[in-house]
Amino acid sequence: MSIIEVENLTKKYEQFTAVESINFKVKEGEIFGLLGPNGAGKTTTINMLIGLAKITKGDIKIVGIECAKNLSKIQEKIGIIPDESNLYPEMTGVENLSFCGALYGMNKKEREEKALQLLEQVGLSHVAEKPFKAYSKGMKRRLTIAAGIIHGPEILFLDEPTSGIDVESARQIRKLLTLLNRNGTTIFLTTHYIEEAERLCDRIAFIVEGKIVKIDSTVNLMEKAQQEKVVQFYVENSKIDLQSVLEKKFPNYRYKLIDSKTIRVYSKEKIDLLPFIELFKKHSAVVYEAKLVKPSLEEVFVQITGIETNKMKKEGGR
Numbered sequence: 001m002s003i004i005e006v007e008n009l010t011k012k013y014e015q016f017t018a019v020e021s022i023n024f025k026v027k028e029g030e031i032f033g034l035l036g037p038n039g040a041g042k043t044t045t046i047n048m049l050i051g052l053a054k055i056t057k058g059d060i061k062i063v064g065i066e067c068a069k070n071l072s073k074i075q076e077k078i079g080i081i082p083d084e085s086n087l088y089p090e091m092t093g094v095e096n097l098s099f100c101g102a103l104y105g106m107n108k109k110e111r112e113e114k115a116l117q118l119l120e121q122v123g124l125s126h127v128a129e130k131p132f133k134a135y136s137k138g139m140k141r142r143l144t145i146a147a148g149i150i151h152g153p154e155i156l157f158l159d160e161p162t163s164g165i166d167v168e169s170a171r172q173i174r175k176l177l178t179l180l181n182r183n184g185t186t187i188f189l190t191t192h193y194i195e196e197a198e199r200l201c202d203r204i205a206f207i208v209e210g211k212i213v214k215i216d217s218t219v220n221l222m223e224k225a226q227q228e229k230v231v232q233f234y235v236e237n238s239k240i241d242l243q244s245v246l247e248k249k250f251p252n253y254r255y256k257l258i259d260s261k262t263i264r265v266y267s268k269e270k271i272d273l274l275p276f277i278e279l280f281k282k283h284s285a286v287v288y289e290a291k292l293v294k295p296s297l298e299e300v301f302v303q304i305t306g307i308e309t310n311k312m313k314k315e316g317g318r
């Protein structure tokens, strides 16, 4: 069953179209990711879904309810994790969570128990009594997530959940999202980390310049990637432009220059390494490494969008 249905959704900022007639459905119980580079329209889309941005055209249904007119009816069913925290800096972790619980009508005992349980889940028990303002960026994001799920929402919306935070916090957040999802929460997230989408999402929509260019299950997308063989050469002492020399000699392969010494060769067939090594040798270039690379979602993303992934931020390069 579809728990989110989006039809011809469009957002214009005056003459500029930030999101153009996009369509997608999110199935109950899945983790759905909207993946795209900066400025693609991810935040605009999620903001329309959660009622923070006005829709220019189109329809959104969440749990079967038309959102435009009935936002208040879906508020309790959804959890929203903004990229900027909305918690109180002076309050401690436990106080912030307990306060959020009170907003959802939970009684004192219930919300304090839930607060402690959530602090444990997000790995923040040791700072439960410290004020929020003393938390690191990653800790703040984790507490913001805990606050967004205190009422046990059916659907969780997250805008760039691990952007700009430390690797350990990102790992904890991914673990928590996986756990929540296993327990039945549907998750809609935006990200510009390809690895994150690959690791977390059941289905992914690629969004570029306000348009969805592909939607498929991660399994199907990965299968497509794995149809190609990829060999990576690491070459030193080379005075040649690796890509143009290879393209001229072996035009039937596809190439991607990783850096001036590293190049990838792509083919649907097996790749015979010897002719490559001989060609490098002829140009006095020494091959120090030739390895088979396991194709990743990155390859599919580049193929479909034509966007070089160095334009997307990398995980770890936070």
Ligand SMILES: Nc1ncnc2c1ncn2[C@@H]1O[C@H](COP(=O)(O)OP(=O)(O)OP(=O)(O)O)[C@@H](O)[C@H]1O
Binding pocket: 013, 016, 018, 036, 037, 038, 039, 040, 041, 042, 043, 044, 045, 192
């Ligand atoms: N309030 C606004 N007024 C005018 N243009 C806007 C406004 N908000 C966003 N835009 C533009 O709409 C486009 C989509 O922005 P959006 O923030 O949705 O992208 P994004 O995919 O979330 O990227 P990022 O990761 O950089 O936030 C961008 O070109 C942006 O400059």
